Amino acid sequence: MIDNKKADKTKLPLPIPTPETAHFWEGTKKDELRLQRCQSCAATYFPPRPFCPACASKAVEVFAASGEATLYSYVINHLPHPAFDGPYAIAVVELKEGPRMMTNIVDVEQTPEALVLDMPLKVTFETLTEEISLPYFRPAGGAS
């Protein structure tokens, strides 16, 4: 299990937002997972940019995603990382809205038996600094 008490999150290389991604990191501070949607072709996309990667339209909007996802793929890293305590999964999840993102799966044993592809997940946020809250995912319906 990723034990947030043992893990030294100060050792994580934290994001430096850019003008194009600022809305995402403002969102996570408010427990919102923000995606973008094209108003011309309706494509929903991530990571952030001020134009649609499907049709290049600049008519795009930001919206709060449901936070629901499924486990798409992962590895369990056994190499020591200063910010983690023991082996941990580096996962890619598929959001209900379509885009995928990298994350860690929290509140669950970090084993192949516990981490089953396509299992339902729900976003959860952790405040690391005044500027940065990271989105993580945990098994849907599990205890927090």
Add this chain to the structure above:
Amino acid sequence: MKPNSVAIVGAAETTELGKIPGMSQLQLHADAALNTLADAGLKPSDIDGIACAGESPVAVAHYLGIVPEWADGTQVGGCSFMLHVRHAAAAINEGLCTTVLITHGESGRSGVGRGGFRGNRASLQGQFESPYGPMGPPSIFTIPFLRYMKETGTTLEQLATVAVVQREWAGMNPRAAQRDPISVDDVMNARMIAYPFTKLECCLVTDGGGALILTSAERAKDFPTKPVYIIGTGESVETPMISQMQDMTVSKAFQVSGAKAFRESGISHKDVDHLMIYDAFAHLPFYGLEDLGFCGRGEAGAFIEERQTAPGGSLPMNTNGGGLSYMHSGMYGMYALQESVRQMRGTAPAQIDDAKISVCHGVGGMFAASGTIIMSNESAN
């Protein structure tokens, strides 16, 4: 490019491979370059085009005393050298230069004179991947494989078999770093690096280099070496972020690059005598075999298990032992190209009898980029 219009007339690796603490990375480029110039019977002043990755072409040209008329510093990871071959062929055909030197040197193990890896925390990878603890290729490149396994039914035993078969090839190669036979059990019971990948399913970390010299097919006949003709080339890029691959069970960059190279060459898969698929990790040959069209979707695991790519098989693959057993300095593409050239010259340690066509396929970054070069030892006429 026009098939058979350009040939490789010089090819060599660094004098030593493995652990070379006595040479800086720049000197590894030069050592490989000087060996390659000697192979082709040329002096540095005969070179009018230069391409390299890892070091700037400015640094390498100046170090070798070359003031070229054409330079290419394309850097898309380990397949950069496949792209250099492709770009050089176009440049030679366009008359931009006549004789191109492509160099690679990498102090991957010893780290002598090597720039540090600097993560940019404002890049998209820095913002949306690095905070989740990826620690370089072993824990990033490997992420797609569980999805591939689930969708294709490929097994962990089949993954381990890739390493076993490549070790068989390495056993025939005196310059290979790891030559002792291994079993599927050995591979599966080796130290876990990033589940489901064990140490023996991850590439070596070594020092070394290699270089190539290309010129027009017309001039190639005047060189002391047996010309190796470029008959098909392809390249593509997909994404710098593993999490943003369109589909983790295929590489779009592999598909685009491979299809382009096959179209250019006019050959079909059954014409291929020898294959190199860049194997930084044991799953890459599955993707390469399928995305280039040698195997149907999900069939690569069984294909390797049936020993089709093993010594004596129908499609000898990674005959130097590959990145898993021969060497891997970080950007392995140059060594794959060197082995294809050796096979086409008839000088490989594990030589394939009567091999006439070799496909050499590289990956760059972590499924970020791709380059494919198809070579032949037969001229067009």
